Structures are given as structure tokens and as C-alpha cells.
Amino acid sequence: MNKLFLLLLLMCSSLTVKASDYVYYGFxxxxxxxxxxVKKKMGYVRLTVELMIEGGNNLEVVEHHSPLLRDAxxxxxxxxxxxxxxxxxxxxEIQRECQERIQELLKQETGETLVKKLMFTQWLDN
Incomplete structure (x- = not known):
């Protein structure tokens, strides 16, 4: 029983270490x-976007390129x-397209994709 508990504890601690390798950046x-x-001729969207970034040291790099990413x-x-x-x-589909474009741009600018996931955490449209 103790060996099983130790194995589970070891597995959980390795997951915790992996999770700490990510930081989040919000625009x-x-x-x-x-x-x-179609009906109104113009509509608008207000959204909150969060980026899951691989490695805490990459946060500054993503912040530096945030105007380019926002524009995309x-x-x-x-x-x-x-x-x-x-x-x-x-x-x-839009979220996936934005994520792929962000990764492409960061790859062009830095040589690495850096962003693991792009998330829309709030979406309001009219």
C-alpha cells in the first residue's frame, strides 16, 4: 500500500512541475x-484573450510582440x-485560426512558437 501511495505522489509531483512550466498572458x-x-451592416465583438506560454522566461518575449499578435x-x-x-x-474555429496565426508569427519572429494555447475567456457580440 505504501509503494502505491509513493508512486501516486511521485506522479502527481511530476505533473505539478510540468504545470509550473506554463505562464499566462492576457491582452x-x-x-x-x-x-x-448581414442585417445591421456592422457588428462588433469584445473578447478577452489569454495565451498559455511555454516557460516563464518567454513571457517578456510574448509581451514584446503583443502588438503584432493583437493585430493578427x-x-x-x-x-x-x-x-x-x-x-x-x-x-x-476562429480560436483555432487565431492560435495557429499567433504561433506562425512567433515562429517567424523568435524561431519558436512559444504559445501552447490561445483561449477566448470572454466573448460578447452584438
Missing amino acids: QPDIITNYVA IINIIGQQPEEKIKSINGRH
């Missing part, structure tokens, strides 16, 4: 941008149709 202020809406997110959202903006599946 401030929230991102607010327009999209083309705004451009992607601004090109989306209303039906995609308003659907949950569409939002997931």
Missing part, C-alpha cells in the same frame, strides 16, 4: 473589433461572417 485592454453583419487576432475576427461569429462552433 489588456480587451480586444474590441468590428465584423461585417483583430484581422482574423474582422474577416469572419456573422454566422460564424454568432455560433459556438464558429468561435472554436
Whole structure:
């Protein structure tokens, strides 16, 4: 019984160490941008974006490139149709597209992707 407990404790401690290898960066202020809406001609989206960054020492690098990353997110959202903006599946696709673009840009700028995950933690649209 003690060996099993020690094994579980060892496994949990290795997971904790791995989790501490990530830091989070949130864009401030929230991102607010327009999209083309069919009925209203223009709509807007306000979203909170968090980046999961590999390695705490990469936080400053991501902060340095945040204007470029913010611009990429705004451009992607601004090109989306209303039906995609308003659907949950569409939002997931947009999130995935933004994540891939952020990773591409960071790879071009730094040689590494640095961002493990991009998350929309708040999404308000009209």
C-alpha cells in the first residue's frame, strides 16, 4: 500500500512541475473589433484573450510582440461572417485560426512558437 501511495505522489509531483512550466498572458485592454453583419451592416465583438506560454522566461518575449499578435487576432475576427461569429462552433474555429496565426508569427519572429494555447475567456457580440 505504501509503494502505491509513493508512486501516486511521485506522479502527481511530476505533473505539478510540468504545470509550473506554463505562464499566462492576457491582452489588456480587451480586444474590441468590428465584423461585417448581414442585417445591421456592422457588428462588433469584445473578447478577452489569454495565451498559455511555454516557460516563464518567454513571457517578456510574448509581451514584446503583443502588438503584432493583437493585430493578427483583430484581422482574423474582422474577416469572419456573422454566422460564424454568432455560433459556438464558429468561435472554436476562429480560436483555432487565431492560435495557429499567433504561433506562425512567433515562429517567424523568435524561431519558436512559444504559445501552447490561445483561449477566448470572454466573448460578447452584438
